[in-house]
Amino acid sequence: MADTMNIEPVKLTREDFNSPIEARWCPGCGDYSILAQMKKVLPELGVKKENIVFIAGIGCSSRFPYYVDTYGYHTIHGRAPAVASGVKIANPDLKVFVMTGDGDALSIGGNHFIHLCRRNIDITVVLFNNEIYGLTKGQYSPTSVQGQITKSSPYGSIERPFNPVEMALAAGATFVARTIDREPKHLEHILKRAAMHKGLSFVEVYQNCVIFNDGAYAPLTDKKVKKDNLIYMENDKPFIFGQDDEKALNWNGSGFEIVNLADHPEETLIKHAEDGGNPAAEFALSNLTMETHMPTPIGVFRNAHIPTYENMLVKQIKDVTAQKGEGTLETLLNSGNTFEIK
Amino acid sequence: MSDKQVKTLDSITIRFAGDSGDGMQLTGGQFTDTTAIAGNDLNTFPDYPAEIRAPVGTTFGVSGFQIQLSSKPVHTPGDAPDVLVAMNPAALKVNLPILRDNGIIIVNTDSFQQRNLDLAKYESNPLEDDSLKLYQVFRVPITTLTREALKDSPLRPKDKDRSKNFFALGMTYWMYSRSMDHTIEWINAKFKNKPELIDANTRALQAGYTYALSTEIFTTSYRIDKADKKPGKYRNITGNEATALGFIAAAKRAGKELYLGSYPITPASDILHELAKYRNYGVKTFQAEDEIAGIASAIGASYAGDMAITTTSGPGLALKSEALGLAVITELPLVVVNVQRGGPSTGLPTKTEQADLMQAMYGRNGEAPVPVIAANSPSDCFSAAFEAMEIAFKFNTPVVLLTDGYIANGAEPWLIPKVEDLPVIKVDYADDAENYQPYKRDPETLARKMAIPGMPGFEHHVGGLEKDVSGNVSYVPAVHQEMVNLRAEKVKRVNMHTTEPELYGNPEGELLVISWGSTYGSVFKAMEEAHSRGLSVSWYHLRWINPMPKNLGDIIKNFKKVLVPEINLGQLKQLIRAEYLVDAQGFNRVNGLPINSGELLEAIESQLKG
Known part of the structure; x- marks a missing residue:
């Protein structure tokens, strides 16, 4: 088998990741932006190209593996987290990405998604959230807003949507972030941090579907209004936003409220802490969305560090081996209640 | 006193x-x-x-x-x-x-x-x-x-x-x-x-x-008195233990780490319990969130270079169907163990049955053939698991191994094999990065050449969409036709690499009994008695059901009648009739129990009279 250890420094450029296969998303699709930023990030990870694996399920997002020149596996609907778990456990030296969508990860694959988060396997999940089923041509998804008119909800969807960041936090993901396709710098920065995180990292990308749900995130991307609606979270910094950075979020004891900087000097404001030490704040932040008529935070919600699944498994194998001795075929066959017939 | x-x-x-x-x-x-x-x-x-x-x-x-x-x-x-x-x-x-x-x-x-x-x-x-x-x-x-x-x-x-x-x-x-x-x-x-x-x-x-x-x-x-058994070292073993050991042995003989992705289900869970004990043999057991994740994670592990298995019983196999199709189209080595139990649905979880044969053969969307092997006794589960894995790696294909509740929980003395008698399993990865094509095949077995993540220069894509030889997605009609044909032909060729079962009895006569799986013991006993009564009946017990042994068609021609005893309503019988155009009759019981050899003997006698 090839040497999969990453010993020498890796010198790669984004061109090294250009796939001979031309991307076939619709013109103007937000997925192109995610692909472009990912190709910038990959050479910076210090991982050899042959050790990078993209796993996907089904949907527009899930064509992603074909468009990067690494190992790639386009699997079946919803199951990419499970396939990726097997890949990472089989070879912990690999850098494994799961590229998924709102239908793939939260509907048909919802079970696998929460369990992947819970186990803290060192995998980076990028969820392209366009709040619609694109590849099947426009049905409402588990993140579609209530009332949304789609082909399968001609009178408006009556379902309540999932909040992907809140789900990932609740399921125990150790790195949880949100970004937007139209914010390329932010997207690049978040993808890189997620990819460098040791443990399960989850990135929700608000992604515009130009065909079936165009403008779903307009309040967050339209230059005229976005400063009033978007908060760029940074660790250890207050949550300042507004056309002239004149507003901020502050903690009122039970939740976040909007305050004017004029009345609340910066040093008195609550600061963002990513370290996972304050679940109440994490969940409160995740619930600030257009749905709740609050400014929407993007950035890192949680960045905590606990042992990964695969490291604990490797350690268990080592510990048991140290205790019982390395098992050979000879000892295997001759174990149990044996007896001799002469 | x-x-x-x-x-x-x-x-x-x-x-x-x-x-x-x-x-x-x-x-x-x-x-x-x-x-x-x-x-x-x-x-x-x-x-x-x-x-x-x-x-x-x-x-x-x-x-x-x-x-x-x-x-x-x-x-x-x-x-x-x-x-x-x-x-x-x-x-x-x-x-x-x-x-x-x-x-x-x-x-x-x-x-x-x-x-x-x-x-x-x-x-x-x-x-x-x-x-x-x-x-x-x-x-x-x-x-x-x-x-x-x-x-x-x-x-x-x-x-x-x-x-x-x-x-x-x-x-x-x-x-x-x-x-x-x-x-x-x-x-x-x-x-x-x-x-x-x-x-x-x-x-x-x-x-x-x-x-x-x-x-x-x-x-x-x-x-x-002591049985006159072949001298040697024995171990009393259940079918589920033997299955677990067979896979560990296969992994050792392939120089691979063993990966099990599984979800608890009666009567298969004991394989998971058994394998979970063997961390010091490098065995990785992953108790998945559901049956689908069990097989999907095993597919991932196989793709990344482990020897991978998933274990289940009938309802679980139903849930794994779609993923099994993915393993078929991406041509990855994998063994799916189905410890059959009474069905349909939850059925009789702790009772035995052989009614998942058709599910194993055909229970997938599209043309998705897989080799199917069945173990015939508790200790035989060891050899069947080992052989299933040999074929999975030789042909880069998923294989279904069928056992059932009866032999999985039942026990018998097992003559422990010698390490050197177990064949080495050759793992043959691609070696020419420059000209690598993921669906280029070995001309003899038609197995594709695998390259696994970590091998520099072999980066490529695979997936559930139909591909041409280069691994690119293809909707070209002729490509799909060719790939469907190739996958079918590959599985057909498995019987060029498996041993044909021995015919028990005369090579020609009135009646041929064809059986498979756990009915082996009951049929054996009925046949012994039939022969002691001088009846003109011979017996052929299948190990591989897909593909059927090469010589079965010729054997069938030498008998006037065919009887197929099974713990189902006639699934192998249907396959035999379809494949060999013979008027095979069934002896069928579905009462959750092994076949009663006395009743089978009566059925043999009545076939010979009628």
């Missing part, structure tokens, strides 16, 4: 039966191990309810363990028990119909009070009316005698009563001239931190033995 006789028997079938909390499986297991060590051949049949603790005393809660032991080769747990050990009225009621005429019944008379009789729905006490007059009944107050033996024990009365299965075991040890040594050792190891339990269980065992020896009730003990 009266004079006691010792009689020598060729074989005997004993059934231990009691409440599901009475420890009957443990009792049977101990009797089995001791019998194996004594050198008899044996075959066992644990028969227990799906409920962990069904209402005490009721017929639903009866748990049974049957063992046939012999000085001759044994292939079944016996059709009708010679001896029934019944710990309560319900156990007597459930098992009496299968006991042979004039058989021995040992009952715990203490449990035959009105309440238990009511629970078992007996209108009058069978020990007092004449309903047992056809049998030799040994009435033993097992609970009272156990309490008496443990009168100095510090245990509470309720806990003392839990030792009564050891008392019963002790009696049977005397009756069948077994030594108590193995069980005493086992008790010492099992309860090493609970000296009061070591003391109680050992005393109960010895008290049962001494009681049988000294009481006037038991006038005769029996001896079953």
Whole structure:
């Protein structure tokens, strides 16, 4: 088998990741932006190209593996987290990405998604959230807003949507972030941090579907209004936003409220802490969305560090081996209640 | 003390039966191990309810363990028990119909009070009316005698009563001239931190033995001589243990790490339990969130270079169907074990059946052929698992291994193979990065050349969409036609690399019996008897069902009739009829039990007459 250890420094450029296969998303699709930023990030990870694996399920997002020149596996609907778990456990030296969508990860694959988060396997999940089923041509998804008119909800969807960041936090993901396709710098920065995180990292990308749900995130991307609606979270910094950075979020004891900087000097404001030490704040932040008529935070919600699944498994194998001795075929066959017939 | 006789028997079938909390499986297991060590051949049949603790005393809660032991080769747990050990009225009621005429019944008379009789729905006490007059009944107050033996024990009365299965075991040890040594050792190891339990269980065992020896009730003990088995080292093994060991052995012979992705399901969970013990053999077990994740994670592990398996039972295989199709189209080595149970739906979780054959053959969307192999006995699960993996790696294909509840839980002595007799499994990855194409094939086997993540220069894409040879997605009609044909042809070629089963009996005659899987033992016994009666019948037992052996068509031509015994409504029969255009008849039972060899013999005779 090839040497999969990453010993020498890796010198790669984004061109090294250009796939001979031309991307076939619709013109103007937000997925192109995610692909472009990912190709910038990959050479910076210090991982050899042959050790990078993209796993996907089904949907527009899930064509992603074909468009990067690494190992790639386009699997079946919803199951990419499970396939990726097997890949990472089989070879912990690999850098494994799961590229998924709102239908793939939260509907048909919802079970696998929460369990992947819970186990803290060192995998980076990028969820392209366009709040619609694109590849099947426009049905409402588990993140579609209530009332949304789609082909399968001609009178408006009556379902309540999932909040992907809140789900990932609740399921125990150790790195949880949100970004937007139209914010390329932010997207690049978040993808890189997620990819460098040791443990399960989850990135929700608000992604515009130009065909079936165009403008779903307009309040967050339209230059005229976005400063009033978007908060760029940074660790250890207050949550300042507004056309002239004149507003901020502050903690009122039970939740976040909007305050004017004029009345609340910066040093008195609550600061963002990513370290996972304050679940109440994490969940409160995740619930600030257009749905709740609050400014929407993007950035890192949680960045905590606990042992990964695969490291604990490797350690268990080592510990048991140290205790019982390395098992050979000879000892295997001759174990149990044996007896001799002469 | 009266004079006691010792009689020598060729074989005997004993059934231990009691409440599901009475420890009957443990009792049977101990009797089995001791019998194996004594050198008899044996075959066992644990028969227990799906409920962990069904209402005490009721017929639903009866748990049974049957063992046939012999000085001759044994292939079944016996059709009708010679001896029934019944710990309560319900156990007597459930098992009496299968006991042979004039058989021995040992009952715990203490449990035959009105309440238990009511629970078992007996209108009058069978020990007092004449309903047992056809049998030799040994009435033993097992609970009272156990309490008496443990009168100095510090245990509470309720806990003392839990030792009564050891008392019963002790009696049977005397009756069948077994030594108590193995069980005493086992008790010492099992309860090493609970000296009061070591003391109680050992005393109960010895008290049962001494009681049988000294009481006037038991006038005769029996001896079953050592079986004339091939010399060598043996191990008593269940089918699920053997399956687990077969895969570890395959991994060692391939120089691979073994990965199991699995979700708990009866009666397959014991394979997961067994493999989870072997961390020091580099075995990775992943208890997935569901059946689908079990197989999907195994597919991922296989893709990344581990030797991967997933284990399940019928309903689980249904859930794995789509992912199995993914393994077919991406052509990854994988073995899916289906320990069959009664179906459809939840069906009979703890009972045996062979009704998933068609599911294994065809239960996927699209043209998705997989090789299918079936194990024929508990110890054969080792070889079947090993062979399934050899083919999976030789052809880069998923393989379905079928066992069932009967052989998975049943046990028999297994002649331990020598390490050097186990073939080396060659893992053949691509070696030319410059010209690598993921669907380029070996001209002989048609297996594609794999390259796994970590191999520099071989970066490529695979997936569930149809691909051309380069791994690019293709909707070209001719490409799909070619790929479908290639995948089918590849599986057909598996039989050029497998050993054909031996035909039992004359190469031509009136009747050919074709069977598969766990019915092996029952058919063997029926065939032995048929031949001793001079009947013109031969037998062919399939190991690989897909593809069928090359020579089967020619064999069938030499017989006037074909009979296919199965524990389903005729699934192999359908395949045989379709493949060979022969008017095959079925012998079918779906009662949750192994096939009764006496009934099969009658069916053979009736075929020959008709």
